[in-house]
Amino acid sequence: MENFSPTDPMIPRSYRVKRKIRESHDTFTLDLQPDNLEEKTNFAPGQFNMLYTFGVGEVPISISGPMKESGHILHTIRGVGNVTQALNNLKIGQKVGLRGPFGNAWPIEEAKGKDVIIMAGGIGLAPLRPAVYSLFSQRQQYGDIALLYGSRKQEDLLFHKEFETWRGKYGIQVKVTVDTGDRSWKGNVGVVTTLVPRVSFDPSNCIAMICGPEVMMRFSALELTHAGLTEDKIFITMERNMKCAVGFCGHCQFGPAFICKDGPVFRYDQIKPFISTREF
Amino acid sequence: MKTLESVLIKHPFFENLDKPYLELVTGCAKNVKFEAGQFICQHDDEANQFYIIRHGKVALEICPPGKAPVTVQTVSEGEILGWAWLVPPYRWHLDAHAIELTRAIALDGQCLRKKCEEDKNLGYELLKRLLPAIGRSMEATRLQLLDIYGARD
Amino acid sequence: MNKSEVIDKEGLNRLIQILIGRGYEVVGPTVRDEAIIYDQVFSIEDFPAGWTDEQEGGIYRLKKRSDEALFGYNLGPHSWKKFLHPPERKLWQAQKEGLDFDIIPEKPEHKKYAFLGARSCELHAVAIQDKVFMQGTHTDLHYQALRKNALFVAVNCGQAASTCFCVSMQTGPEVENGHDLVLTEVLDDKRHDFLIEAGSEAGKNILKEVKAKPAGEGDIKKTKEIIANTATQMGRKMDTENIKELLYENLNHLNWDKIAERCLSCANCTMVCPTCFCSTVEDVTDITGEHAERWQKWDSCFTMDFSSIHGGVVRNSTKSRYRQWMVHKLASWQDQFDTSGCVGCGRCITWCPVGIDLTQEVGLIRKSEPGQSGILSGNEGQNENS
Numbered sequence: 160m161e162n163f164s165p166t167d168p169m170i171p172r173s174y175r176v177k178r179k180i181r182e183s184h185d186t187f188t189l190d191l192q193p194d195n196l197e198e199k200t201n202f203a204p205g206q207f208n209m210l211y212t213f214g215v216g217e218v219p220i221s222i223s224g225p226m227k228e229s230g231h232i233l234h235t236i237r238g239v240g241n242v243t244q245a246l247n248n249l250k251i252g253q254k255v256g257l258r259g260p261f262g263n264a265w266p267i268e269e270a271k272g273k274d275v276i277i278m279a280g281g282i283g284l285a286p287l288r289p290a291v292y293s294l295f296s297q298r299q300q301y302g303d304i305a306l307l308y309g310s311r312k313q314e315d316l317l318f319h320k321e322f323e324t325w326r327g328k329y330g331i332q333v334k335v336t337v338d339t340g341d342r343s344w345k346g347n348v349g350v351v352t353t354l355v356p357r358v359s360f361d362p363s364n365c366i367a368m369i370c371g372p373e374v375m376m377r378f379s380a381l382e383l384t385h386a387g388l389t390e391d392k393i394f395i396t397m398e399r400n401m402k403c404a405v406g407f408c409g410h411c412q413f414g415p416a417f418i419c420k421d422g423p424v425f426r427y428d429q430i431k432p433f434i435s436t437r438e439f
Numbered sequence: 440m441k442t443l444e445s446v447l448i449k450h451p452f453f454e455n456l457d458k459p460y461l462e463l464v465t466g467c468a469k470n471v472k473f474e475a476g477q478f479i480c481q482h483d484d485e486a487n488q489f490y491i492i493r494h495g496k497v498a499l500e501i502c503p504p505g506k507a508p509v510t511v512q513t514v515s516e517g518e519i520l521g522w523a524w525l526v527p528p529y530r531w532h533l534d535a536h537a538i539e540l541t542r543a544i545a546l547d548g549q550c551l552r553k554k555c556e557e558d559k560n561l562g563y564e565l566l567k568r569l570l571p572a573i574g575r576s577m578e579a580t581r582l583q584l585l586d587i588y589g590a591r592d
Numbered sequence: 593m594n595k596s597e598v599i600d601k602e603g604l605n606r607l608i609q610i611l612i613g614r615g616y617e618v619v620g621p622t623v624r625d626e627a628i629i630y631d632q633v634f635s636i637e638d639f640p641a642g643w644t645d646e647q648e649g650g651i652y653r654l655k656k657r658s659d660e661a662l663f664g665y666n667l668g669p670h671s672w673k674k675f676l677h678p679p680e681r682k683l684w685q686a687q688k689e690g691l692d693f694d695i696i697p698e699k700p701e702h703k704k705y706a707f708l709g710a711r712s713c714e715l716h717a718v719a720i721q722d723k724v725f726m727q728g729t730h731t732d733l734h735y736q737a738l739r740k741n742a743l744f745v746a747v748n749c750g751q752a753a754s755t756c757f758c759v760s761m762q763t764g765p766e767v768e769n770g771h772d773l774v775l776t777e778v779l780d781d782k783r784h785d786f787l788i789e790a791g792s793e794a795g796k797n798i799l800k801e802v803k804a805k806p807a808g809e810g811d812i813k814k815t816k817e818i819i820a821n822t823a824t825q826m827g828r829k830m831d832t833e834n835i836k837e838l839l840y841e842n843l844n845h846l847n848w849d850k851i852a853e854r855c856l857s858c859a860n861c862t863m864v865c866p867t868c869f870c871s872t873v874e875d876v877t878d879i880t881g882e883h884a885e886r887w888q889k890w891d892s893c894f895t896m897d898f899s900s901i902h903g904g905v906v907r908n909s910t911k912s913r914y915r916q917w918m919v920h921k922l923a924s925w926q927d928q929f930d931t932s933g934c935v936g937c938g939r940c941i942t943w944c945p946v947g948i949d950l951t952q953e954v955g956l957i958r959k960s961e962p963g964q965s966g967i968l969s970g971n972e973g974q975n976e977n978s
Contacts, residue, residue, distance in 0.1 A: 253692075374585060406730060
């Protein structure tokens, strides 16, 4: 009894788990395919979908790929809540409800002709991965590209198998750091902000895209401004409670903006005053 | 000595240091090299060195009893290692070892202290360079304390 | 200008019958639980004839009038949003089939409402909710279906409550927009009539059927006098000059702490506010686990859960929640929807159990030194890092 209404933004569409990729001990990627094979799975890097599991609920999940092929769509998820755990329990072929894609995109166009700094913390690399792919697809349009990635421990690092290709094939600077390391970790230990002085970029002609916990983004933006970037060249993503994703429910309001439709990507100078206000 | 001086002035820590001061500092300097895995200092050892890292990577570790050592910070090219040489009782607070082949310039702590006492302007100049580095490392520690990437529920 | 005509009480009954005949569910004022509320009406017998209300911060009580006026009250706790944007609504249901499930959408309701007795501030409130649900990136199809079918028979206010401040918000008291028909109750020793004017083609069409008498010069003059008189009765005032900047600059004002000492975080203000639109969703499953439903329900920024993200609640303190409500209503609403979110109806003042009065609170913030603790002073971020 398929009866999905394409026009009602509150009605989930039917998707199925095509593939499941374990990314780390608590994070996995669901590759989803629409039941309706006519359906377009296009999205812009930075956008998110609302994923529903039967009887449990719905959560916003950022889209982590792919960029070129269509007909399927990747979501990288950390299994920490009820719904995300339920998503983790899904088997290949099982159904999920999907609404989206929602939200705005990373400033891929604006970054053309400039150096690009991508700063990610933890699962924050997931919504940035499509941005990275977009830059690669027109690599010659951009100057130096640097990815600065921080996570809690070595075993939490996402997509690290791709880093060598990113370095080698696309010539980007990839710097990784963890908050604490053991003897098997030969990389950097320290917060992600410490990586900024270790990459080369022209602060007067550079765009930065940051995604991670809010505190991490605040300090990262601060570090980048120390390095000479102006706040209007820094873009971050915001997270707030979200129920509808289309601007009706009011939950994700953040001062002048609705994170679901005006964000999740914001220019730092435009929201900094509100980020700096406690409990806003 | 000529080569040490030219290396020092190129290191971010000594950027734009006045020539007379640079000469004073160079007087306390020597080249050092650590193989991967080699310890540079250990907790509670006398802290007589101030390292200017030229190349490589050093892990600062704490080793809780009965547990595996935990790396809390790494320092690499362009950074410095150690400030205990300036503060009595001049003892290292952490264990540090090279993760990979590391080249550095070691400045003798006692020698530096003596020169700073004799020329307070040099002392102040060094302190102005040292304090931001210590401050940054403290800020980074605060962020690490928050465990922002940790499971939050 | 539209032609003014006159009907008497029987004419008003005729109007109700015509609306019912055209398939409308007529909703109007009626007395229940010691308040004047909005519910289905069938004739003027259901109206609160001879009743008025007395309002102050935290106070609402019905009082007998010395006359039999049908619209002689101010505003009750209800607003029309409860019909267009119902307190709870099923969005869809899902049925499990083995490991699969199917989602069955709820079809938009095509019910025809005729709202009788809407005041000017309330029409402005509806226009504001129209922006939220129909003029953004997405359209709420359920709201739209009800809204497109709705007919508004408005009433010009013949009096104002002590909590009213529509004049400050430029939303009244005269009905100017958003109505299909507008009534003005004219009542004295000699007559009990209603001046009636159409505000839309649909209104004109209906008015033809009502068989009203043409209005005289005197009737029109009388109407103007009534409205002008109401405008002088505003019990509250709000200085809206640069109010957005004022509030944005004072997000850390000490007055928020003062308000929080009284605010119970009960959410009454958001429930009675005719523009507050926030909702949440609830997923329910039946006992077999085979059938799930998703419901949309009114929510309030005063609840703890409203701002929860995994790992915590963003707005933990009462202070931050009140600030969210008021700054949204009066400031960020302008950024979001190009209009204030306040229509000056005063319901939030009346129905606040402790009588918090937003006009007064804005005044207190305005009276103090601007910008000393606000976001535009640029100090805060730096302080936190030191």
